[in-house]
Amino acid sequence: xxxxxxxxxxxxxxxxxxxxxxxxxxxxxxxxxxxxxxxxxxxxxxxxxxxxxxxxxxxxxxxxxxxxxxxxxxxxxxxxxxxxxxxxxxxxxxxxxxxxxxxxxxxxxxxxxxx
Numbered sequence: 001x002x003x004x005x006x007x008x009x010x011x012x013x014x015x016x017x018x019x020x021x022x023x024x025x026x027x028x029x030x031x032x033x034x035x036x037x038x039x040x041x042x043x044x045x046x047x048x049x050x051x052x053x054x055x056x057x058x059x060x061x062x063x064x065x066x067x068x069x070x071x072x073x074x075x076x077x078x079x080x081x082x083x084x085x086x087x088x089x090x091x092x093x094x095x096x097x098x099x100x101x102x103x104x105x106x107x108x109x110x111x112x113x114x115x
Contacts, residue, residue: 013090020093024100028064031107035060063107067099 038060074095078088 013086017086017089017093020097024067024093024097027097027100027104028067031060031063031103034107034111035064059110060107063103067096067103070099071096 035057038056071092075088075092078091079085081088
């Protein structure tokens with residue numbers, strides 16, 4: 001009886017992790033594509049300086065990598081507190097989703113106002 005309750009309690013946590021992960025990866029697909037395209041154009045364009053090539057690539061790479069680093073920190077802190085793996089993954093997945101939204105909004109602002 002106790003195992004059934006534990007499984008029933010894990011189902012919403014698992015669904016939360018799955019939905020948040022899918023949404024965050026969908027949101028991060030945009031910055032990843034823009035990063036790849038911008039990096040390719042900056043490397044092949046003859047009129048850009050080395051600093052602008054490096055700085056633009058670093059900004060786009062940070063937009064893609066930062067959500068994963070934040071989610072890892074949250075997951076590891078949850079595991080240090082002695083929580084189960086799935087219970088620690090829920091806040092990490094929600095952090096990944098939130099930081100993906102912030103990264104996507106930052107990318108949209110860069111694309112709109114970059115001239």
